[in-house]
Amino acid sequence: MKNWLIILFAIVPNLAFAAGANVPLDEANNDLSDKASLQNGAKLFVNYCFGCHSMQYQRYERVARDIGVPNDLIKGNLLLDPEAKVGDLMFNAMPEKSAAKWFGAPPPDLTLVARVRGTDWLYTYLRSFYVDPSRPFGVNNVVFPNVGMPHVLEELQGIPNPIVETHTVNGEEVSKVVGTKSDGTGELNTEEYDDAIRDLVNFLEYSGDPVKLERHAIGWWVMGFLVIFTIVVVLLKKEYWRDVH
Numbered sequence: 001m002k003n004w005l006i007i008l009f010a011i012v013p014n015l016a017f018a019a020g021a022n023v024p025l026d027e028a029n030n031d032l033s034d035k036a037s038l039q040n041g042a043k044l045f046v047n048y049c050f051g052c053h054s055m056q057y058q059r060y061e062r063v064a065r066d067i068g069v070p071n072d073l074i075k076g077n078l079l080l081d082p083e084a085k086v087g088d089l090m091f092n093a094m095p096e097k098s099a100a101k102w103f104g105a106p107p108p109d110l111t112l113v114a115r116v117r118g119t120d121w122l123y124t125y126l127r128s129f130y131v132d133p134s135r136p137f138g139v140n141n142v143v144f145p146n147v148g149m150p151h152v153l154e155e156l157q158g159i160p161n162p163i164v165e166t167h168t169v170n171g172e173e174v175s176k177v178v179g180t181k182s183d184g185t186g187e188l189n190t191e192e193y194d195d196a197i198r199d200l201v202n203f204l205e206y207s208g209d210p211v212k213l214e215r216h217a218i219g220w221w222v223m224g225f226l227v228i229f230t231i232v233v234v235l236l237k238k239e240y241w242r243d244v245h
Contacts, residue, residue, distance in 0.1 A: 162180055
């Protein structure tokens with residue numbers, strides 16, 4: 001019974017994170033084998049996320065090797081700190097105390113965010129910001145109501161206006177934001193923006209589990225070995241017991 005309780009307490013927080021605001025999630029459909037997607041995702045992360053969010057459990061050199069980027073390009077494009085080295089962990093330069101003062105709490109490290117939240121949640125969340133003048137940064141989020149971060153990708157998406165539906169509940173009209181729609185002033189159209197977010201989420205998924213593809217490949221070899229080993233053992237058993245009978 002105690003073991004079941006431990007498993008339950010381990011699973012429930014992850015289910016709560018995945019559920020978010022009970023909004024249907026869009027499928028990210030990531031492809032960790034797509035190096036071009038990972039490279040674009042890394043570029044988007046550094047340009048739009050790295051100023052506030054660190055990736056302190058990942059190293060520049062490991063990222064460069066895994067996504068197929070030469071070290072000299074890493075130095076020129078990913079290392080924001082001129083004193084940083086390729087072998088360093090990916091810390092950002094924002095002081096934690098200042099970040100807590102500006103945002104109310106330090107922005108979380110994003111190394112494992114895809115494993116905690118899930119890729120579909122991230123993909124939907126990053127495409128669900130909308131204009132809300134009542135919020136400190138002027139935006140809110142369908143998936144994460146009252147979110148405490150600005151819409152840093154607005155220049156790519158354009159200004160996202162809310163799509164509101166009104167329902168009658170107990171005789172009163174209740175309005176609810178069910179989606180967003182860009183005003184078209186961004187650098188990317190809707191399809192291009194969705195692709196860019198998919199690349200960013202792809203990179204975040206890779207960062208949370210850099211050896212995922214390798215582990216899966218090894219798993220198939222192990223399964224193949226077990227199948228062959230089982231056949232050999234069965235044949236040996238039959239050969240051994242044939243003379244006994």
